[in-house]
Amino acid sequence: MLQILYLAQDLADPAVRRRTLTLVTGGARVTLAGFRRGANPLAAIDGVEPIELGTTADGRFGQRIGAVVRACMSLKSRLAHVPKPDLIIARNLEMLALARRAVAVFGGTVPIVYECLDIHRLMLRQDMVGRTLRAAEGQLGKDVRLLITSSPAFVEHYFRPISSIGAPPMLLENKVLELDDGISEPKAAPAECPVPGAPWKIGWFGALRCRRSLALLAEFSRRMNGRFEVVLRGRPAYSEFEDFDGFVTNEPFMRFEGAYRNPEDLADIYGEVHFTWAIDFFEEGQNSAWLLPNRLYEGCRHGRVPISMKGTETARFLSVRGIGLVLEEADADSLDTVLGSLSPQSYADATERISRCNPGSWIFSRADCEALVRQLAALTVETRQHVPIVATAGTRHNEGGFL
Numbered sequence: 065m066l067q068i069l070y071l072a073q074d075l076a077d078p079a080v081r082r083r084t085l086t087l088v089t090g091g092a093r094v095t096l097a098g099f100r101r102g103a104n105p106l107a108a109i110d111g112v113e114p115i116e117l118g119t120t121a122d123g124r125f126g127q128r129i130g131a132v133v134r135a136c137m138s139l140k141s142r143l144a145h146v147p148k149p150d151l152i153i154a155r156n157l158e159m160l161a162l163a164r165r166a167v168a169v170f171g172g173t174v175p176i177v178y179e180c181l182d183i184h185r186l187m188l189r190q191d192m193v194g195r196t197l198r199a200a201e202g203q204l205g206k207d208v209r210l211l212i213t214s215s216p217a218f219v220e221h222y223f224r225p226i227s228s229i230g231a232p233p234m235l236l237e238n239k240v241l242e243l244d245d246g247i248s249e250p251k252a253a254p255a256e257c258p259v260p261g262a263p264w265k266i267g268w269f270g271a272l273r274c275r276r277s278l279a280l281l282a283e284f285s286r287r288m289n290g291r292f293e294v295v296l297r298g299r300p301a302y303s304e305f306e307d308f309d310g311f312v313t314n315e316p317f318m319r320f321e322g323a324y325r326n327p328e329d330l331a332d333i334y335g336e337v338h339f340t341w342a343i344d345f346f347e348e349g350q351n352s353a354w355l356l357p358n359r360l361y362e363g364c365r366h367g368r369v370p371i372s373m374k375g376t377e378t379a380r381f382l383s384v385r386g387i388g389l390v391l392e393e394a395d396a397d398s399l400d401t402v403l404g405s406l407s408p409q410s411y412a413d414a415t416e417r418i419s420r421c422n423p424g425s426w427i428f429s430r431a432d433c434e435a436l437v438r439q440l441a442a443l444t445v446e447t448r449q450h451v452p453i454v455a456t457a458g459t460r461h462n463e464g465g466f467l
Contacts, residue, residue: 070096070097086436102122118131128158160205184351185351239361265295387414
């Protein structure tokens with residue numbers, strides 16, 4: 065059985081829970097270690113007791129560096145009772161530093177996989193800060209055997225032209241984990257138009273960190289005066305909002321329903337709405353334009369119509385499949401143009417186009433989990449040279465795994 069040490073930047077992140085479930089389902093034995101940024105009991109995983117290396121604060125890069133330094137100093141004792149892993153997966157840059165230290169602790173022969181699913185704005189700066197961080201990434205990642213990322217645009221715009229990471233990239237999209245064993249729930253019922261007098265509902269689920277999206281959805285829902293309601297679910301990044309809870313409370317057509325389990329609760333929460341907000345302006349023109357968010361796959365899996373922004377990787381993804389709605393401008397007027405004249409027939413047509421897509425576009429199955437673990441196991445065969453791997457775990461627009 066493949067032994068994996070998974071180093072995560074936030075043990076309360078639902079995406080960390082999903083990746084751990086993926087690896088365990090694929091047949092690996094996973095030791096999870098990392099930092100905690102907050103409490104989230106919904107991120108607990110049966111049978112996996114994480115090793116906490118300290119606490120960090122969202123948005124405080126300097127504090128995170130200090131936490132990593134302290135964790136490196138204590139890592140040997142923290143991992144004293146952990147069997148030597150066959151492989152280490154480092155999620156994000158700071159965990160790559162810990163992975164290098166862990167390799168030394170275990171004897172210097174453990175291959176490292178670098179998992180990078182967001183490109184922080186600091187990495188893209190052209191000043192000394194950006195150059196220093198990219199140099200650190202290149203130094204820490206010089207022996208990385210595989211780069212896992214979730215969007216081809218990250219490779220196109222960052223890893224190939226800017227980053228010094230030389231490892232082959234593998235696309236592992238943010239698909240819905242669907243295992244047919246009680247971990248995931250059934251697909252949501254088909255979306256139906258609201259009865260007369262009831263609102264259309266836009267669901268914004270997941271990592272809630274975009275002030276501009278919040279303001280835009282609030283303005284639009286007020287303009288529509290009850291024809292549209294905005295439902296928020298997930299984990300707000302409170303450091304990015306002046307007063308998230310107060311703002312939402314004061315909005316007449318917006319409500320926040322708290323966190324949820326992924327994938328167990330997806331059918332229920334998407335079953336409540338008609339549209340998926342698949343837009344993020346958090347790092348506009350950079351990471352936000354390049355990412356393919358979890359809610360894109362989740363909403364489409366459950367037949368809800370995604371709303372995207374022109375010029376983004378999400379819009380390109382939807383265009384290839386001929387589905388979804390695209391805003392020309394990031395304002396309420398554009399939303400009004402796209403949604404204001406919506407009819408039951410046009411909505412039915414939009415959901416029908418989604419239903420004709422291959423379900424594999426949205427789902428990561430048990431077989432996919434097993435294929436991923438086999439690919440990771442192949443990295444351990446020889447740590448000094450790359451081995452040929454058939455990539456079937458991830459897909460891009462042409463259904464190939466490696467980019």
